[in-house]
Amino acid sequence: MYNPKSMKAEEFIDHQEVLATIDYAEQNKHNAELIDQILEKARRRRGLTHKEASVLLACDLEEKNQEIYQLAEQIKKDIYGNRIVMFAPLYLSNYCVNGCVYCPYHQQNKHISRKKLSQAEIAREVSALQDMGHKRLAIEAGEDPINNPIEYILESIKTIYSVKHKNGAIRRVNVNIAATTVENYRKLKEAEIGTYILFQETYHKESYEKLHPTGPKHNYAWHTEAMDRAMEGGIDDVGLGVLFGLELYRYEFAALLMHAEHLEAVHGVGPHTISVPRIKRADDIDPDVFENGIDDETFGKICACIRLAVPYTGMIISTRESKEVREKVLKLGVSQISGASRTSVGGYCEEEPEEDNSAQFDVSDRRTLDEVVHWLMDIGYIPSFCTACYREGRTGDRFMALSKNGQIQNCCHPNALMTLKEYLEDYAKADTKQTGERLITEQLELIPSAKVKSIAIDNLEKIAAGSRDFRF
Ligand code: SAM
Numbered sequence: 001m002y003n004p005k006s007m008k009a010e011e012f013i014d015h016q017e018v019l020a021t022i023d024y025a026e027q028n029k030h031n032a033e034l035i036d037q038i039l040e041k042a043r044r045r046r047g048l049t050h051k052e053a054s055v056l057l058a059c060d061l062e063e064k065n066q067e068i069y070q071l072a073e074q075i076k077k078d079i080y081g082n083r084i085v086m087f088a089p090l091y092l093s094n095y096c097v098n099g100c101v102y103c104p105y106h107q108q109n110k111h112i113s114r115k116k117l118s119q120a121e122i123a124r125e126v127s128a129l130q131d132m133g134h135k136r137l138a139i140e141a142g143e144d145p146i147n148n149p150i151e152y153i154l155e156s157i158k159t160i161y162s163v164k165h166k167n168g169a170i171r172r173v174n175v176n177i178a179a180t181t182v183e184n185y186r187k188l189k190e191a192e193i194g195t196y197i198l199f200q201e202t203y204h205k206e207s208y209e210k211l212h213p214t215g216p217k218h219n220y221a222w223h224t225e226a227m228d229r230a231m232e233g234g235i236d237d238v239g240l241g242v243l244f245g246l247e248l249y250r251y252e253f254a255a256l257l258m259h260a261e262h263l264e265a266v267h268g269v270g271p272h273t274i275s276v277p278r279i280k281r282a283d284d285i286d287p288d289v290f291e292n293g294i295d296d297e298t299f300g301k302i303c304a305c306i307r308l309a310v311p312y313t314g315m316i317i318s319t320r321e322s323k324e325v326r327e328k329v330l331k332l333g334v335s336q337i338s339g340a341s342r343t344s345v346g347g348y349c350e351e352e353p354e355e356d357n358s359a360q361f362d363v364s365d366r367r368t369l370d371e372v373v374h375w376l377m378d379i380g381y382i383p384s385f386c387t388a389c390y391r392e393g394r395t396g397d398r399f400m401a402l403s404k405n406g407q408i409q410n411c412c413h414p415n416a417l418m419t420l421k422e423y424l425e426d427y428a429k430a431d432t433k434q435t436g437e438r439l440i441t442e443q444l445e446l447i448p449s450a451k452v453k454s455i456a457i458d459n460l461e462k463i464a465a466g467s468r469d470f471r472f
Pocket of ligand 1: 102103104140141177178179198199201217243277278279280281282285320361
């Protein structure tokens, strides 16, 4: 029986409820009156239920679809302004005991080169990332209790925060590791992680079990209930995601929103972020084998409908996607992107030779961070290296309160400008710096509070003179 408040995976992601939702959406895909009502609700930025959002996803009235895209763009602008948060993944180890059939780290793969970074190697990778200008990382590791125990992850986080190379610093470490115990989540919280990220891969239990035939990840309930354990362990920023291509996208979409509703119903706060990866070619993985791949248009529609359904949840896109697709979905609601990513273990210090490949997947966007920063500014965005919220304790419902009471423009906006200024001073190429300085001058005018604006101007001068790390 469907019950969003249940702590059992099969009840808060009830299979029959997902099927009924898909059916309801299909029956109403031409229902202009209902679609108008749903759009009206979305316009009030109240969010949508999984059922309502699924109707919009299924809608095939061209005129209404255009309204969906326009509204997603508007909501994105109203809530996030033109800021885009930057991050990079850091692969610590690709040892893994699972059998995920879409991932080249699966245990049966004897061809891929297995690597695990030592603490000294992590420090070198972090220096390389700092030298590009990164301030926020997402650490990634395979699941392997012998090679990558929680102690290794905790020690690595400590190392990452301790590296201070020139003016560089990693100020927020998000963590993407396998589902674990409440006790381990508590340890991650104590290690001061930002968001705990765990992709569901697929919400369809039967497919999930087939796609994860061996290893601890095979256990659907353990994986699906992980965010509840993370929250019980004190982590209040959690990041959901689905690996699109594994199952029917309408199934995943409805279930993903049901998961968000469950977190809200039980813990009083929804997911901090949602990621939307699509399967990519990798060492022994051929993405064409998976029958549920989605085209760019459907992908864009999914992003737009997520933006309408959970307006206050950040949306993340990685370098799995090309520059063109990234540009398209930035407009439709994406608020965070990675730049200059390497998906191989140790890849920031050394380019890997073909025959010694440890990468998790091929990246499509291969530009440098400076190229991505410059490109973002050219197309009207402010690249932000801000990490202030969680350092100021604005996580979970406190972050939500900030975003809902409209104070973002007096807080996130100046923070974005100050962290961009740091980037321009320390890492940017001359032409990027010129474009950035112009943008900052222009954007300062959009800070509503005169007092905040004057402090921001003062801080920008101090940054130019060599000080670092200001925040509201
Ligand atoms: N081992 C952890 C786990 O099981 O959740 C960490 C996650 S893994 C390092 C990061 C994510 O990459 C996975 O959750 C999966 O969604 C994604 N991934 C795996 N293989 C992929 C592929 N071939 N293409 C694109 N994404 C992939």
